Amino acid sequence: xxxxxRILSSRSYNAFSIVPAHIxxxxxxxxxxxxxxxxxxxxQLDADMEVFIRQETQHCKQHVAFNQFIYDAGYEVMRKIEAxxxxxxxxxxxxxxxxxxxxxxxGFEALGCASAEVWFHGDIEELLAGADPYAVExxxxxxxxxxxxxxxxxDAFKTLFAQGWWxxxxxxxxxxxxxxxxxxxHINSYTRRCADALLAIDRQCMxxxxxxxxxxxxxxxxxxxxxxxxxxLVKVLxxxxxxxxxxxxxxxxELLERYAATPAA
Numbered sequence: 691x692x693x694x695x696r697i698l699s700s701r702s703y704n705a706f707s708i709v710p711a712h713i714x715x716x717x718x719x720x721x722x723x724x725x726x727x728x729x730x731x732x733x734q735l736d737a738d739m740e741v742f743i744r745q746e747t748q749h750c751k752q753h754v755a756f757n758q759f760i761y762d763a764g765y766e767v768m769r770k771i772e773a774x775x776x777x778x779x780x781x782x783x784x785x786x787x788x789x790x791x792x793x794x795x796x797g798f799e800a801l802g803c804a805s806a807e808v809w810f811h812g813d814i815e816e817l818l819a820g821a822d823p824y825a826v827e828x829x830x831x832x833x834x835x836x837x838x839x840x841x842x843x844x845d846a847f848k849t850l851f852a853q854g855w856w857x858x859x860x861x862x863x864x865x866x867x868x869x870x871x872x873x874x875x876h877i878n879s880y881t882r883r884c885a886d887a888l889l890a891i892d893r894q895c896m897x898x899x900x901x902x903x904x905x906x907x908x909x910x911x912x913x914x915x916x917x918x919x920x921x922x923l924v925k926v927l928x929x930x931x932x933x934x935x936x937x938x939x940x941x942x943x944e945l946l947e948r949y950a951a952t953p954a955a
Contacts, residue, residue, distance in 0.1 A: 701892070702911060703817075703829065704760055705884035707753050708772050709877055710832065713798060714750035716779040717843075718743050720791045724846050727788065735845055742842040745835045756828055760888075767887045775880045789851050793866055796843040797873030802836035803933055804922040809833050810939040813918035817911055831949065834942045840933040863929050870926055 721739050728736055760768060782791055808814060809830060818826055852862030889908065893901055925931055 701885050701888045701908075702881070702915065704765075705768075705881045705888055707756050707760070708768060708775060708884050709881060710749045710753040711757055712772060712776045712779060713877075714746040714753075716783065716791075717746050717795050717798070718750075719783060720788070720795050721746075721842075721846070723788055724792055724850060727850055728846070732849060735842075735849060738839070738842050739846060742839045745839060749832050749835070752828055752832070756825070765888055765891060767891065768884055771880060771884045771887065778876070789847075789861070789865070790869070792843065792847045792850065793861075793869030794873045794876075796847050796866060797870035798877065799836065799840060799843045800870055800923070800926045800933065801874060801877065802833065803840045803936060804919050804926075806833035806837035806840075806942065807922050807936070807939070808915070808918045810837075810942045811918075814915060817914070830945060834945050837936075837938060837942060838946060840936065844933050867927055 721743055725736060725739050728739075730736075757768065757772075782794065810833070847866065848858075848862055852858045852866075889904070893904055896904060
C-alpha cells in the first residue's frame with residue numbers, strides 16, 4: 691500500500707491523518723494487554739485480535755508517511771499538535787484502567803466504522819474532487835480495513851467487562867456509550883485544532899473574497915460530513931447496537947478482495 695503522494699483537497703481529512711499515526715500504536719498496546727486477560731477458550735476472538743494488531747500497525751506506518759508529505763508541503767505546524775495528542779495516549783495507558791482504554795478503543799472503532807460507511811456510500815464524493823488518487827486510495831484502504839475488523843474491540847470489551855445481565859447494562863451499555871462520547875470529543879478536539887491550523891496557513895495570502903469562499907466551503911463541508919455521519923453514529927447509542935449487524939458495502943468488499951489478491955511489495 692502506497693502512502694498518498696499529495697494531500698487531499700479536504701483539510702478535515704488531512705487533519706484527521708494525525709489520528710491513525712498515534713491512535714493505532716495505542717490501539718495495539720491496549721489490545722495486547724487485553725489478550726493477556728482473555729480466557730484461552732476464546733480462540734476465535736484471540737485470532738481476530740491478532741489480525742487487528744497487524745492491520746493497525748500497517749495503518750500507522752502508512753499515515754506517518756502520509757503526514758510527512760503534509761509537513762513537506764509547508765504544514766510543520768501539525769507536529770506540535772501531534773505531540774500533545776500522543777502525550778494523551780501515553781497518559782491513558784499509564785494512568786487509566788484497561789476497561790477505560792478498551793472502551794475508548796471501541797468508541798474510536800465505532801467512529802471509524804461510520805466513517806467507512808460515509809466514504810463507501812459516496813456521501814462525500816464532492817470533497818474528493820481534485821484530490822490526489824493515492825491519498826484517496828490510502829483512506830479507502832484504511833477505512834475498509836477498519837470496517838472489516840469493526841467487531842474486535844466491541845467483542846473484546848464485552849467479553850472482558852460486560853458478561854452477565856447487570857454488567858451488560860452498567861458496562862456493556864452505559865459505560866460503552868459514555869466512552870464513545872469521550873472518545874469522540876477527545877479526537878474531535880485535536881482534529882479540529884489541526885484543521886484550523888492548516889486552514890490558517892492556507893488563508894494567509896487569500897483576498898477577502900477568497901477568504902469568504904473558503905469559509906463557505908468549510909461550512910458546507912462540515913455540514914455534509916456531519917449529516918452523513920450522524921445518521922450512522924446515532925445507532926451506536928442503541929442498547930442493542932452491535933457492529934456485526936452492519937453489512938459490508940459491495941464496493942468495499944471488492945476493494946479488500948483486490949488487495950488480498952495483490953502480492954505484497
